[in-house]
Amino acid sequence: MGITIYNTLSREKEDFIPLNPPFVGMYVCGPTVYGDSHLGHARSYTVFDVLYRHLKWSGYKVRYVQNITDVGHLTGDTDDGSDKIAKQAVLERKEPVEIAYKYEVSYFDDMKKLNILNPDISCRATGHIIEMIEHIQALIEKGYAYVTDQNNIYFEVRKFKDYGKLSGRVLEETKSGERINIAGDKRNSEDFALWKAADNSHLMKWNSPWGVGYPGWHIECSVMSKKYIGETLDIHGGGIDNVFPHHECEIAQSEALTGKPFIRYFIHNNMLTVNGTKMGKSLGNFIILKDLFKEIEPMVLRFYILQSHYRSVLDFSKDSMNAAKVGFDRMRNSIFSLYKKTKDRKSEGTFRDVDEIFSQFIQAMDDDFNTPIAISVIYELLKLSNTELNKTDSDINKLTYISEKITIMTDDILGIQFNTIEAGVKNHEDQLISFLIEMRKQYRAEKNFKMSDTIRDSLKEMGITLKDGAAETAYTID
Numbered sequence: 001m002g003i004t005i006y007n008t009l010s011r012e013k014e015d016f017i018p019l020n021p022p023f024v025g026m027y028v029c030g031p032t033v034y035g036d037s038h039l040g041h042a043r044s045y046t047v048f049d050v051l052y053r054h055l056k057w058s059g060y061k062v063r064y065v066q067n068i069t070d071v072g073h074l075t076g077d078t079d080d081g082s083d084k085i086a087k088q089a090v091l092e093r094k095e096p097v098e099i100a101y102k103y104e105v106s107y108f109d110d111m112k113k114l115n116i117l118n119p120d121i122s123c124r125a126t127g128h129i130i131e132m133i134e135h136i137q138a139l140i141e142k143g144y145a146y147v148t149d150q151n152n153i154y155f156e157v158r159k160f161k162d163y164g165k166l167s168g169r170v171l172e173e174t175k176s177g178e179r180i181n182i183a184g185d186k187r188n189s190e191d192f193a194l195w196k197a198a199d200n201s202h203l204m205k206w207n208s209p210w211g212v213g214y215p216g217w218h219i220e221c222s223v224m225s226k227k228y229i230g231e232t233l234d235i236h237g238g239g240i241d242n243v244f245p246h247h248e249c250e251i252a253q254s255e256a257l258t259g260k261p262f263i264r265y266f267i268h269n270n271m272l273t274v275n276g277t278k279m280g281k282s283l284g285n286f287i288i289l290k291d292l293f294k295e296i297e298p299m300v301l302r303f304y305i306l307q308s309h310y311r312s313v314l315d316f317s318k319d320s321m322n323a324a325k326v327g328f329d330r331m332r333n334s335i336f337s338l339y340k341k342t343k344d345r346k347s348e349g350t351f352r353d354v355d356e357i358f359s360q361f362i363q364a365m366d367d368d369f370n371t372p373i374a375i376s377v378i379y380e381l382l383k384l385s386n387t388e389l390n391k392t393d394s395d396i397n398k399l400t401y402i403s404e405k406i407t408i409m410t411d412d413i414l415g416i417q418f419n420t421i422e423a424g425v426k427n428h429e430d431q432l433i434s435f436l437i438e439m440r441k442q443y444r445a446e447k448n449f450k451m452s453d454t455i456r457d458s459l460k461e462m463g464i465t466l467k468d469g470a471a472e473t474a475y476t477i478d
């Protein structure tokens, strides 16, 4: 049995058959880099990281392309508002390119903490303006796009008969629903911008055959996916909020030009809510990863995300996060005991009961990447491991075999690392801080306040704050 994937295009689970096996071309819409990454990013990119890992583990040669949106994404998400990056640049008194690079670095930094592998190609929209102009020019020549008297260029949606095949929206609905946002020079309300003319005050603009302007948001993904993968992609991923208008528009732009199917499997992760409501800056429940990582280990967040299936809504709350931490620690303790026992060993032969559990794990992953089931199977294998560990004559070869399978399941496929962190044992940094706290305690007992204050102040300078309690001294790290 091979891999099955729920395809948003057909709304069904389908057998996964890439265009040119064993090669797989996978494109996932990347972040718009105008602020630090939030919980929604963590979910989406963890999901696609696991997909990427599982496909690779299954023997596919995957090229994973992810874009960086550094121009064209407007605050209104359609064709209205100002550019998100340019707006942030004004706020921070920086150049747009400084903003884009700052938050791109910040994004990859957060993704690394979550043990998310880098894509094979990370490409920036601003590096592909020439290709975008070529693509738009070809759409105009084919009659799918038009230039207005204001030098804006729109895709004429009515000319593309398959519009709506992904989102299920029919044109009339779109028309009435989006009427409020009609730009003055569009022929029809549903038409979307491929290129917009820029006035002098605009911070990011390029020369084009239609004068100075900047690209619309959707065009970059059609152009960069074609450049780095081809006219037909095996997998295109993104958050469910990208289905409309972004992915619907991508299909129109790409298929109108090539006449070929743009995507074989469209995969969308469901949304993330916070305490039952949509997360939003204006709602006051917006969670930035850098803030969250001060409270929880990134690996616990990854574990938490994967406990839900990617097509379910994930509702984040402190309580459910703490419950996940308990489960994570239980798993970590069991795995640590196993690794301690089997360190530096290699197994010989196979064990049928272990293989059976392992194949259940693979089956769960093959079945539309069912990570919650896969995680429950790991618990099953750990039960077997604990039973073996508790025997007086435990079979070290079997334990080694189990530990090798656990490494594949956790490190390789789910990307959850347990073996680097020793359960119940503090890391070196914690040990050093504890040692300094102990020294400070002694100085204080000797009434050597000069030394005890030096320790406290030096730690403070390093971002480590000591808090003296009644019984002991606790600390926080910024």
Ligand SMILES: [Zn+2]
Pocket: 028, 029, 030, 221, 246
């Ligand atoms: Zn995209």
